[in-house]
Amino acid sequence: MPNKMARCIARSAALLALCGAGPAAAFERSDGQTVSCEVEYAGRSVKVAEEYVGNGPVGTTHPALGGSAAVVRRNRDGSSRMIFDRFVMERIAQRSKLAADLVFYHECAHIRLQTDDEIEANCEAVRQMREVGYLDDDGYAALTAWHENMGRVAPRYGGTGRVFWQRTEACLARDRPPTATGTTVAGPAATPAIEDAAQ
Numbered sequence: 416m417p418n419k420m421a422r423c424i425a426r427s428a429a430l431l432a433l434c435g436a437g438p439a440a441a442f443e444r445s446d447g448q449t450v451s452c453e454v455e456y457a458g459r460s461v462k463v464a465e466e467y468v469g470n471g472p473v474g475t476t477h478p479a480l481g482g483s484a485a486v487v488r489r490n491r492d493g494s495s496r497m498i499f500d501r502f503v504m505e506r507i508a509q510r511s512k513l514a515a516d517l518v519f520y521h522e523c524a525h526i527r528l529q530t531d532d533e534i535e536a537n538c539e540a541v542r543q544m545r546e547v548g549y550l551d552d553d554g555y556a557a558l559t560a561w562h563e564n565m566g567r568v569a570p571r572y573g574g575t576g577r578v579f580w581q582r583t584e585a586c587l588a589r590d591r592p593p594t595a596t597g598t599t600v601a602g603p604a605a606t607p608a609i610e611d612a613a614q
């Protein structure tokens with residue numbers, strides 16, 4: 416029912432529940448594939464809940480996210496969820512669909528690695544995109560260009576998009592950390608609130 420789903424997605428997060436998507440709604444990648452963020456927790460795979468706010472291509476940034484494309488927030492039970500601002504995500508996608516997809520993998524990586532470090536999260540996001548076969552050389556080049564055109568970014572990203580990407584690449588060249596293999600117990604419990612800046 417793609418039409419029904421499209422209508423549901425165009426509406427508010429509250430209405431998503433009525434459409435049957437609920438809080439565990441999955442991200443629709445720009446290639447049309449629906450993907451979800453799964454993390455290892457206590458030896459089992461846990462699907463991270465997603466929330467979508469804002470109106471997509473029209474409107475303004477959602478006040479709850481303060482201009483961020485997406486954030487990671489703690490749930491009452493200690494698990495984490497990802498919240499996406501449709502307006503900011505759409506603005507990114509208009510310039511680079513793959514960059515919008517990267518935001519999803521980036522937020523997921525914050526939770527998977529239990530880190531608030533932006534370089535580690537970006538690095539793991541690129542690794543994941545490669546692992547699932549979603550990042551070929553052209554895609555990598557597109558992400559490189561995207562970061563290099565970013566201009567100034569917050570200090571925690573390295574101050575400029577170029578430095579952000581350089582540090583991401585340096586991380587990619589290093590060995591994968593043990594927490595990323597899934598063999599170490601890493602859960603949604605301890606992730607701090609993470610605000611990812613608008614890009």
Ligand SMILES: [Zn+2]
Pocket residue numbers: 521522525532533536609610611
């Ligand atoms: Zn981040």
